[in-house]
Amino acid sequence: MKNLNAETQRRRGAQFHAEDAENEEGRRGEKRASTKYPKEKGNREWKLIDANKRGACGLLFASISVHSRFKNSSRPCAIRPDSGAGKIKRIKEEWPSLCGPLRSPRPLRLRRHRLGFLHFIVFGVAAWLTIAAAVAAPNPEPYPTPASKKGLQVQMVDDAIALGVKHAALNCSLQRFVDLAGKPDSIQFPFEGHDYFFLPGPVAQLDAEVKPLSDRGVVVSLILLNYEGSDEALNRIYLHPRYDREARTNHMSAFNVVTPDGIRYLRAEVAFLAQRYSDPAAPHGRVWNYIVSNEVNSHWWWNNMGHATAGEVASDYERAVRLVHDAVRTASDNARIFLSLEHHWTIRYSPATPDRSCPGRELLEDFARLARERGDFDWNIAYHPYPEDLGDPRFWNDKTAQPGEDTPRITFKNIEVLPRYLAAHTELLWQGHPRHVILSEQGFHCRDVPEGERDQAAAYCAAWWKIAHLDGIDAFILHRHVDHSQEGLNLGLWTHKPGSIATPDRHRQMYEVFRVADTPEWEKAFAFALPVIGIQRWEELLP
Incomplete structure (x- = not known):
């Protein structure tokens, strides 16, 4: 089993190197993420920070530092539902210094096997957080105006x-x-x-x-x-x-x-x-x-x-x-x-x-x-x-x-x-x-x-x-x-039946007015x- 695993690893590595050949800078190896992020394990890291909650879905900050090979780019990504509106935003909007721009002219491709499952989890969590935030958000409907007092x-x-x-x-x-x-x-x-x-x-x-x-x-x-x-x-x-x-x-x-x-x-x-x-x-x-x-x-x-x-x-x-x-x-x-x-x-x-x-x-x-x-x-x-x-x-x-x-x-x-x-x-x-x-x-x-x-x-x-x-x-x-x-x-619009606590009996004059x-x-x-x-x-x- 050990030898088979090694052979599998070799074949997969060759496959990935072939894909990297399509990228101009891929041959030179991967570029590490910002030093503000800890060293990655297995080329990716998942961090979940549960901050001050607001209702069922509060300020959740899920940062996924993905060491991925995009053309001319190696950037950490994030999912953050806004605590009030429940919107999904990239971390770049709030921490631009941590995210470099994407310079690839073609659609991003997550590498098979290594990032495909993570890609599914990331966007699944994003969808769940969007729904949860929408469900948990307070009803903004204005106070009604009744016809009388x-x-x-x-x-x-x-x-x-x-x-x-x-x-x-x-x-x-x-x-x-x-x-x-x-x-x-x-x-x-x-x-x-x-x-x-x-x-x-x-x-x-x-x-x-x-x-x-x-x-x-x-x-x-x-x-x-x-x-x-x-x-x-x-x-x-x-x-x-x-x-x-x-x-x-x-x-x-x-x-x-x-x-x-x-x-x-x-x-x-x-x-x-x-x-x-x-x-x-x-x-x-x-x-x-x-x-x-x-x-x-x-x-x-x-x-x-x-x-x-x-x-x-x-x-x-x-x-x-x-x-x-x-x-x-x-x-x-x-x-x-x-x-x-x-x-x-x-x-x-x-x-x-x-x-x-x-x-x-x-x-x-x-x-x-x-x-x-x-x-x-x-x-x-x-x-x-x-x-x-x-x-x-x-x-x-x-x-x-x-x-x-x-x-x-x-x-x-x-x-x-x-x-x-x-x-x-x-x-x-x-x-x-x-x-x-x-x-x-x-x-x-x-x-x-x-x-x-x-x-x-x-x-x-x-x-x-x-x-x-x-x-x-x-x-x-x-x-x-x-x-x-x-x-x-005796404050009622109705009297109560004799012997009862509050069983209605008849209307008083006040009922009609x-x-x-x-x-x-x-x-x-x-x-x-x-x-x-x-x-x-x-x-x-x-x-």
Whole structure:
């Protein structure tokens, strides 16, 4: 065998020398590549450098130093997919000093046997990287422009569509999707060097809500929530290390942006959702807004990280919002990320316990300062301007909703304060423009009195007309679709069946005014509300 190999080598060498005779300089031997490249083994060298990845296909630099006999040329070649556009470029475009020009007047010929297989691998990798980069590139589609601001936190998709909503908010409890065991039927999601698994049942349920809404042009918002669950392994990953289980409020934790596992799981799950719901073909529907947690200025109840100062809450919340933003940006260039604040502006929900809540403005200003210090990004605000008294829908009587920036509360009575404040403070602007504002949760309680449904419907009429005619607010998303027996308030367009939690029973008066709010029928349907509010013209609601 040894002799046969030697003979084969001799014959092949003779064949190659015959081919080299066609080249003027081939007889003089090969010219070595630049001394910047290490000495080659077997006349070729493959180097793969895995640099800072961006999504599934990041900045990959594959350099193939090929000691090949082209006429008057011996040059290293490279394949590099651009991290943003996924284009294949020769290394000459970025490192011209390493690549000499091709001077051969005829097509390049890779030598048989020695380079044919490498040629196949090189261009195969190039094709794969091109496809991978195209698949992984964030969707550049611009943010949509809905026909109106009318929205709803949706419980019944078909009914929401019949009501003509243009915005929909869906609660999204992150733990319910995760499968730590990696069951065979779970959805596998490779991300940043790890494999994650998501349960197909809950994912399909979310698809069934998102897709029919977005297919009809509804702008869908996911409210990302972090409930304490029954799986202790998931709790260890997702719950904030300072989460107080003894609080017994709403069992909702701040996101864990403290431990490595908490950070990577949150980032991976948001990336999974964003990539699923940002596909240009929209096989599962589209999501445009991601609201991070709930009413964070009342953190003890809705974003629990134990007893904490406003500065501590702002610091961890900024990390969570930034992490969600960066994960969403792996899939969409223009989806929006929102902070969540309730109506306390310069006062706190619990004055006697300052480590359980904080004024909304203080938290917002601390958040914005930290974002600038850490590198600003395009965050926005999801606000909840409930009436001063959640048990009374007649917000036009609110005493703590005042016209200045120092108002104790911002409700529908003085909602114009919020966009005016955001536009007036240059340190809060993003690229010279005010942050986007949506009203993502607020409703009007139906009191158990004869005029209860009338007052509730009148409150919606007044709030809708004002928001529809006010610049700086993109959406008004009503809460709730159906009364919830455990909420303590009757906020729904529907009542719930006696003995049920939220099974719809019948329409309230507010249902009809909501349906026609953004149609030509609005004025006739709204007329009853003028004397209830105590005004003669709708324009009196504006500042």
